[in-house]
Amino acid sequence: MTFCHSSSISDNTNTKYSVNFIEVDINTKTYDIQRPIDESYERECRRRIIPMDALPKWNYLVKKS
16 A cells, blocks of 8 residues: 555545544555464464354454463
């Protein structure tokens, strides 16, 4: 997302109370998405994250460690 793009989005923003100031932060960091996941992390996730019956991809419980 460029500054011009975020500026155009904020220009089209409407609010109930006419906000005159909108702050935009653009994260330019590049993330390594192909990094392998550590096996111990995967085990911990399987142990602590409990999917719910309805829509388990979005509905889950995370147990305390």
